[in-house]
Amino acid sequence: MAIRGNKTEENFYVIGISYEKADAITRGKFTFFPEQVEMFTQDSKTNGLENFFIVSTCNRTEFYGFAENEDQIVEQYCKYTEGNADEFRQFMMVKEGEEAITHLFRVSSGLESQILGDFDIIGQIKIWFSRFKKQGASNAFLERLVNTAIQISKKVKNETFLSNGSASVAYSAVNFIQATQGNLVDKNILLYGIGKIGRNTCANLVKHYPNTNITLINRTKEKAEVLGLKYDITVKDHSELKEELQKTDILIVATGASNYTITEEMIPFDKEMTIIDMSVPENVIHTLAARESIQLVNVDGLSKMVDDTIAQRRNAIPEALAIIEEHSTEFYEWLETRELVPAIQSFKDRLDFFQSFALNNLKKDNVNIDENETILTEKVIQKITNQFASYLIENKENADETIQLIEKMFHLKQA
Numbered sequence: 001m002a003i004r005g006n007k008t009e010e011n012f013y014v015i016g017i018s019y020e021k022a023d024a025i026t027r028g029k030f031t032f033f034p035e036q037v038e039m040f041t042q043d044s045k046t047n048g049l050e051n052f053f054i055v056s057t058c059n060r061t062e063f064y065g066f067a068e069n070e071d072q073i074v075e076q077y078c079k080y081t082e083g084n085a086d087e088f089r090q091f092m093m094v095k096e097g098e099e100a101i102t103h104l105f106r107v108s109s110g111l112e113s114q115i116l117g118d119f120d121i122i123g124q125i126k127i128w129f130s131r132f133k134k135q136g137a138s139n140a141f142l143e144r145l146v147n148t149a150i151q152i153s154k155k156v157k158n159e160t161f162l163s164n165g166s167a168s169v170a171y172s173a174v175n176f177i178q179a180t181q182g183n184l185v186d187k188n189i190l191l192y193g194i195g196k197i198g199r200n201t202c203a204n205l206v207k208h209y210p211n212t213n214i215t216l217i218n219r220t221k222e223k224a225e226v227l228g229l230k231y232d233i234t235v236k237d238h239s240e241l242k243e244e245l246q247k248t249d250i251l252i253v254a255t256g257a258s259n260y261t262i263t264e265e266m267i268p269f270d271k272e273m274t275i276i277d278m279s280v281p282e283n284v285i286h287t288l289a290a291r292e293s294i295q296l297v298n299v300d301g302l303s304k305m306v307d308d309t310i311a312q313r314r315n316a317i318p319e320a321l322a323i324i325e326e327h328s329t330e331f332y333e334w335l336e337t338r339e340l341v342p343a344i345q346s347f348k349d350r351l352d353f354f355q356s357f358a359l360n361n362l363k364k365d366n367v368n369i370d371e372n373e374t375i376l377t378e379k380v381i382q383k384i385t386n387q388f389a390s391y392l393i394e395n396k397e398n399a400d401e402t403i404q405l406i407e408k409m410f411h412l413k414q415a
Contacts, residue, residue: 012141014100015073015092016062019114022091024058024298028281029083032056033258034131040080041135047076051139053132053146057124058197058280058299059114062093064104064142070094082258101145101331105324108149109156110163114299115172117162117313120196122153140338148331155323162316170200172302173252173276174208180295181250181274189214190248192241192261194227197278198254206231215248217241219255242266254278260285267294276302340392343403346412348385355381 017030032040032054044052049072052065067073074092078085095103103112108125110117129146132138157163181187189212191202198218205214215234218224228235236244245251245267253275255261262284267273274295277284282298289296355377362369388406392399406412 011096012064012066012100013070013073013094013096014062014064014103015070015077015094016060017088017091018060018062018093018112019300021093024280024282024300025286026083026087026091027059027061030061030078030081030088031258031281032061032077032080036080037131038135041132041137043079044076044137048072049076050137051142052137053129053142055121055125055128057121058278060107060112060121062107064100064145065137070096102324102328104145104149105152105328108153109320109324110153111317111320116310117316119153119157119163120170120200122150123196125149141335144331144334148327152324152327155327156320159323160316160319162313162320170197170278171204173201173278174204176276176297176302177250177274178208184209184212184250187212187249188247189250189252190217190244191215191252191254192217193253193255193279193283194218194224195254195256197256198252199227201252201254201278202227202231202233206233215244217244246271248273251275252278253283255283256280257283259283262288264288269293278302336396337393340389340399340403343406343412344385344389344392347388347406347410348381350410350412351381351384 017027019027022030033056037054040054044050049065049067052063052067052073054061054063054077056062063073063077065073074085074088078088081088093103104125106112108122110119110121113119113121125146129138129142133143177184189205189209191198191205191214194202194216202214202216205212213234214231215236216224216228217236217238217240219238221235221237224235227233245262249272251262251273253262256279258281260283261279262275262277264285264287267288269291270293272293275284275288275297277296277298280299284296284298286296286298288294359369359374392402395402
């Protein structure tokens with residue numbers, strides 16, 4: 001089945017780059033930032049792209065939308081990244097039509113997450129879609145598609161064990177600390193950045209290490225203070241970052257900036273420190289890993305810490321796939337019905353024309369027409385239209401032939 005957009009020559013695509021083919025450094029080059037949404041949308045519409053949205057997270061960045069071909073999307077997207085189109089093509093995933101739809105459903109269910117069953121992605125999908133919708137880049141197809149993805153995510157999470165056990169990206173940082181640090185009573189932990197991953201990491205730290213010395217620093221101090229009050233944690237001003245680093249034993253970076261926020265000169269050369277970089281693109285300069293006194297791990301390294309939990313989750317995959325199949329069937333039924341609307345509307349318009357033509361002739365003959373008679377004919381037209389629509393929906397396998405016959409009989413013209 002061809003999945004069409006507003007223009008008959010356009011098909012539905014998803015292109016993207018993820019942990020499956022690209023490391024964190026490469027993914028970082030093609031990260032898309034929220035502040036780019038408005039300008040990107042305006043520019044894309046100028047260049048012929050109308051209905052689309054982008055999802056950009058630490059593990060994947062994907063463009064969903066209608067286009068004449070995949071190159072049109074690739075070239076437009078890469079204009080707004082630090083990488084180029086040729087490099088992007090070396091690592092990109094591309095799917096079209098039903099495969100693109102299925103991919104979104106798999107992503108939303110947690111089946112495509114770097115950590116199987118990680119449901120953080122569905123929240124990101126909702127947020128990113130909303131951003132592009134506000135800029136007028138949505139349509140009925142995308143609305144229904146994303147709503148179906150949300151329904152799938154909820155059902156998989158509530159009715160299967162795909163998310164059973166603690167294996168989220170945020171928890172994996174705590175898991176890494178548990179496996180490598182031992183007793184944390186005398187350790188100073190600095191959490192730098194309190195976006196969603198930072199907040200989740202903070203919650204997990206407090207839960208598993210309630211008596212640990214944790215300090216929060218965020219570029220916007222007010223946001224950090226709210227979290228500090230919630231968990232009774234020390235909050236420092238961003239201007240004190242370098243000073244705090246001198247006494248930090250474990251640094252967790254979740255800043256999500258487009259450039260390095262932790263650089264070589266910020267950390268004394270002889271300072272022993274464990275650094276967990278949860279940002280994509282990487283916000284900790286990777287040359288720090290060359291120091292013998294520094295233990296540095298990024299999101300790719302963290303994902304290797306949860307293999308046991310993942311093995312348990314794999315048993316729930318068949319149930320998740322069954323849920324995707326169920327909702328996919330409903331989505332395609334809606335889509336097929338929606339594709340019949342132009343023919344149904346054209347048929348009704350023709351009947352309305354016949355009514356108008358007949359009424360005008362009667363008026364010419366000076367025949368008095370009662371208002372109730374006009375209402376009655378309108379009801380008859382609607383009833384005939386409903387009968388036609390019901391027949392098409394109930395006989396979808398013959399819908400094309402039926403529409404062609406009606407078009408010839410009534411000389412219909414679809415918009």
